[in-house]
Amino acid sequence: MRRINWHTIRLVLIIFIMIFLYSFSSKRNSQRKISKIDIKFESNENMFLTHEMVNNLLIQNLGGTSSIQKDKVDLNTLETVLDDHEMIEKAQIFSTADGFLNMRITQKTPIVRVITDVDSYYLDSKGDKISLSENFSARVPLVVGAISEENCKSYLKLFNEIKNDDFLSKKITAAKIMPSGNVVLTNRSYDYKIVFGKPKNEERKLKNYKAFYHQAIKDTLIKNYKEVNLMFIQQVVCKK
Structure with missing residues (x-):
């Protein structure tokens, strides 16, 4: 007479119990x-x-x-x-x-707020439009003038350079896009206008402006200027 292999039977029972418990728990979890x-x-x-x-x-x-x-x-x-x-x-x-x-x-992170005759919205770093929110108002430069959803991407590099620079993000409060495509920036602390020109050589022009600003502060002449022209990348031209 063959002896019953209780070890094998126990192993089979354990396997069946584990399968049952797994199926039961899976079913309960899926129904949760x-x-x-x-x-x-x-x-x-x-x-x-x-x-x-x-x-x-x-x-x-x-x-x-x-x-x-x-x-x-x-x-x-x-x-x-x-x-x-x-x-x-x-x-x-x-x-x-x-x-x-x-x-x-x-x-999304806004970099500027665009204001047109018919609409107002934010732009993020990729140029995607973000509607205004009743819950939050971002402190970013205001952009006015000849700008639209179609041509805004031409100015993205400039806007991003301003947003990502600690000094510029605090000092530049607005940008006006002229019909010619030139950009005129506004400084928070002084009344002079910053004639940036076309959105080209952004890094160089902004670097020139920062150098001018820090030097003018030292010379205490900055209050006398009416216009700071950055269109010539080799120099900054100022008008009193």
């Missing part, structure tokens, strides 16, 4: 409903969006989180919906076993 949305903004510098606005946007696409099962939530689709929002640079979404839907959102 979204219990909470945790929204965090990666930067507090810009607050165009609020937690409530993002939450409402999600609920619109989920159809109400209290009735949605975890396995019914398409995270990629939700990320795409948020990434397409004009105020969001990047959205990351992931869920946890306890039913939490976690979101990490990076908002």
Whole structure:
């Protein structure tokens, strides 16, 4: 009579139990409903969006989180919906076993505010349009004159250079685009106009302006100037 191999039987039973528990837990986890949305903004510098606005946007696409099962939530689709929002640079979404839907959102950073006869909006570093927000007003240079959504990209390098320079971002408050395409900048502290010219040789011209400014401050002559012309990259021409 063949002896029963209890070791093999126990091993088979253990395997069946593990498969059953795994299937049971997987089924329960897939049936778990979204219990909470945790929204965090990666930067507090810009607050165009609020937690409530993002939450409402999600609920619109989920159809109400209290009735949605975890396995019914398409995270990629939700990320795409948020990434397409004009105020969001990047959205990351992931869920946890306890039913939490976690979101990490990076908002777009405005570099200038454009004001036209019919509209007013921000531009980010890529030239994408950002609508004004009731929740936040960015301290960026105002851009007026002959500028539109069609030609704004021609001036992006200049705007980015100003935004990314600590000195210039504090001193330059406005830019006027002339019909000729020339740019005239405004300084926060003094009344003279800065004739920048066409959006070319941006780094060199701005470097010349910074050198002029620091020298003029030392000579105490800066209050006497009415115009500072940067169009000639070899020199700065001033008018009193």
